[in-house]
Amino acid sequence: MGYTDFGGAYVGPTQNRVLRLAKELGLTFYYVNEKELSIDYRKGKRRMYQGTIPPVWNPLVLLDLNNVMREVDAFAKLVPVDAPWSAERAVEWDSMTVKEYISKACWFSCTASVMRLAVSSLLTSEPHELSFLSFLWYIHSGQGILRMANITNGAQERKFVGGAQQLSERMAERLGTRVKLSQPCIRVEQTQNGDYIITTKNNDHYRANHIISAVPQALLNRIEFIPTLPPLKIQLIQRIPMGSIIKTMTFYKTAFWRDYGCCGSVISHNGPVVYCIDDTKPDGSFPCIMGFVVADRARELCGTTPEERKKTICKHYVESFGMKEFMHPVNYAEKNWMEEEYSGGCYTSGMPPGVLTKYGRVLREPFGDIYFAGTESATYWSGYMEGAIQAGERAAREVLAAMGTENPSNIDPIEPADADVSDTFIGPSRLELMLPSLGALLTLSSIGGAVIACAVAYKYI
Numbered sequence: 167m168g169y170t171d172f173g174g175a176y177v178g179p180t181q182n183r184v185l186r187l188a189k190e191l192g193l194t195f196y197y198v199n200e201k202e203l204s205i206d207y208r209k210g211k212r213r214m215y216q217g218t219i220p221p222v223w224n225p226l227v228l229l230d231l232n233n234v235m236r237e238v239d240a241f242a243k244l245v246p247v248d249a250p251w252s253a254e255r256a257v258e259w260d261s262m263t264v265k266e267y268i269s270k271a272c273w274f275s276c277t278a279s280v281m282r283l284a285v286s287s288l289l290t291s292e293p294h295e296l297s298f299l300s301f302l303w304y305i306h307s308g309q310g311i312l313r314m315a316n317i318t319n320g321a322q323e324r325k326f327v328g329g330a331q332q333l334s335e336r337m338a339e340r341l342g343t344r345v346k347l348s349q350p351c352i353r354v355e356q357t358q359n360g361d362y363i364i365t366t367k368n369n370d371h372y373r374a375n376h377i378i379s380a381v382p383q384a385l386l387n388r389i390e391f392i393p394t395l396p397p398l399k400i401q402l403i404q405r406i407p408m409g410s411i412i413k414t415m416t417f418y419k420t421a422f423w424r425d426y427g428c429c430g431s432v433i434s435h436n437g438p439v440v441y442c443i444d445d446t447k448p449d450g451s452f453p454c455i456m457g458f459v460v461a462d463r464a465r466e467l468c469g470t471t472p473e474e475r476k477k478t479i480c481k482h483y484v485e486s487f488g489m490k491e492f493m494h495p496v497n498y499a500e501k502n503w504m505e506e507e508y509s510g511g512c513y514t515s516g517m518p519p520g521v522l523t524k525y526g527r528v529l530r531e532p533f534g535d536i537y538f539a540g541t542e543s544a545t546y547w548s549g550y551m552e553g554a555i556q557a558g559e560r561a562a563r564e565v566l567a568a569m570g571t572e573n574p575s576n577i578d579p580i581e582p583a584d585a586d587v588s589d590t591f592i593g594p595s596r597l598e599l600m601l602p603s604l605g606a607l608l609t610l611s612s613i614g615g616a617v618i619a620c621a622v623a624y625k626y627i
């Protein structure tokens with residue numbers, strides 16, 4: 167029997183809590199295949215290269231892209247992960263969309279296109295939907311744009327043998343009958359003595375003196391709170407929509423793309439799948455390409471049937487890989503997260519302009535004895551499984567501190583690095599840090615030109 171991951175799947179260096187939990191639960195990983203070459207597909211043209219991020223050959227475009235990536239990482243470091251609203255330029259950055267930043271910062275359309283791809287695949291929202299401050303905060307919490315985007319040494323480096331669902335399953339096994347499935351909470355009511363009564367959709371009732379909510383915050387809207395949540399929380403949860411994604415798995419008889427020297431990764435500027443990765447099992451069984459259909463591309467495909475999506479995606483693979491074999495899958499499976507009632511979309515919520523500065527403070531703020539977890543409330547790898555674990559452990563310690571059994575200064579301790587997972591530095595090289603921006607180069611060349619013209623004029627006139 168095979169398995170496939172329709173939701174969170176990849177784990178990488180610096181995601182130390184998920185690595186620790188995996189060890190504790192006896193789970194192991196395998197490496198995502200990136201041995202052969204990747205493909206960058208744009209406007210019908212294919213370029214093959216080694217690694218995850220496509221190299222740029224045109225020196226002017228290189229300077230442009232280098233400058234934007236370097237600037238985003240540098241700006242991100244100026245945004246405190248636990249208080250992004252306190253960054254010096256918070257109001258300015260939270261008043262603009264990522265699209266506005268890209269239009270201002272990129273000289274070339276291909277640089278802008280790379281940035282649009284990076285934003286939509288990292289956040290499953292379009293750049294015009296997201297506040298630039300929230301993007302910078304997300305990048306900082308995910309340890310930089312390269313760490314987040316890369317396979318080797320990045321967030322997509324490894325997968326769980328047997329699937330990521332085992333994390334929840336094995337924790338649930340330990341908790342036994344205390345885990346109640348298919349019991350959505352519909353009401354949280356505080357009683358006269360301060361306890362809470364939780365009512366589920368099937369009209370079961372549970373009594374608690376502390377509550378941790380790990381429900382995506384946008385979905386808190388569907389739960390009735392008595393007394394009602396504070397005004398800023400009520401407003402926040404109306405303003406953080408979940409991202410849009412369909413995760414697709416297309417299975418083939420063999421991993422034939424490897425015979426052509428391709429590892430299975432394509433970054434595509436056009437077509438339904440923004441990014442695909444080889445999902446063949448480590449023993450070579452179930453040859454498969456995993457494809458992410460995100461943001462507007464996902465919304466556009468929502469009106470089609472799975473069978474139509476399968477055909478569209480296979481056709482896209484034929485064009486982007488340049489291999490006609492992709493038209494003949496042996497199986498196709500997908501998960502449209504937008505139709506998942508109790509998720510509302512994925513990977514996480516996207517923050518439009520104005521939200522983080524005006525409402526960010528209440529993301530984690532407890533309400534009475536109700537504490538808030540969930541990956542969007544994390545400060546480290548927010549939007550990822552790592553963030554969900556950090557937030558869950560933080561909320562659990564907040565409860566213990568309220569009960570007097572945990573030191574309040576130890577609510578969110580730094581997680582030690584996993585000794586078995588190398589986290590080699592990933593970021594701009596010294597040369598990349600020193601290269602001028604295109605604007606600076608043009609200014610320098612015009613000053614240089616003016617100096618030469620003056621020297622010539624001085625000599626001959």
Ligand SMILES: Cc1cc2nc3c(=O)[nH]c(=O)nc-3n(C[C@H](O)[C@H](O)[C@H](O)COP(=O)(O)OP(=O)(O)OC[C@H]3O[C@@H](n4cnc5c(N)ncnc54)[C@H](O)[C@@H]3O)c2cc1C
Nearest residue numbers: 173174175176350351413508512513540541549550551554
């Ligand atoms: C397609 C996809 C790919 C992803 N890829 C990766 C990846 O490769 N690596 C990675 O680290 N992360 C990835 N993620 C993100 C990762 O899955 C999330 O960050 C993580 O699951 C968030 O955990 P959470 O506990 O905060 O929320 P969820 O996992 O969303 O859990 C929230 C839970 O709350 C339940 N719930 C909702 N409403 C109620 C209610 N009223 N009452 C009771 N329960 C309720 C839901 O059913 C759900 O079980 C991916 C996500 C998706 C969808």
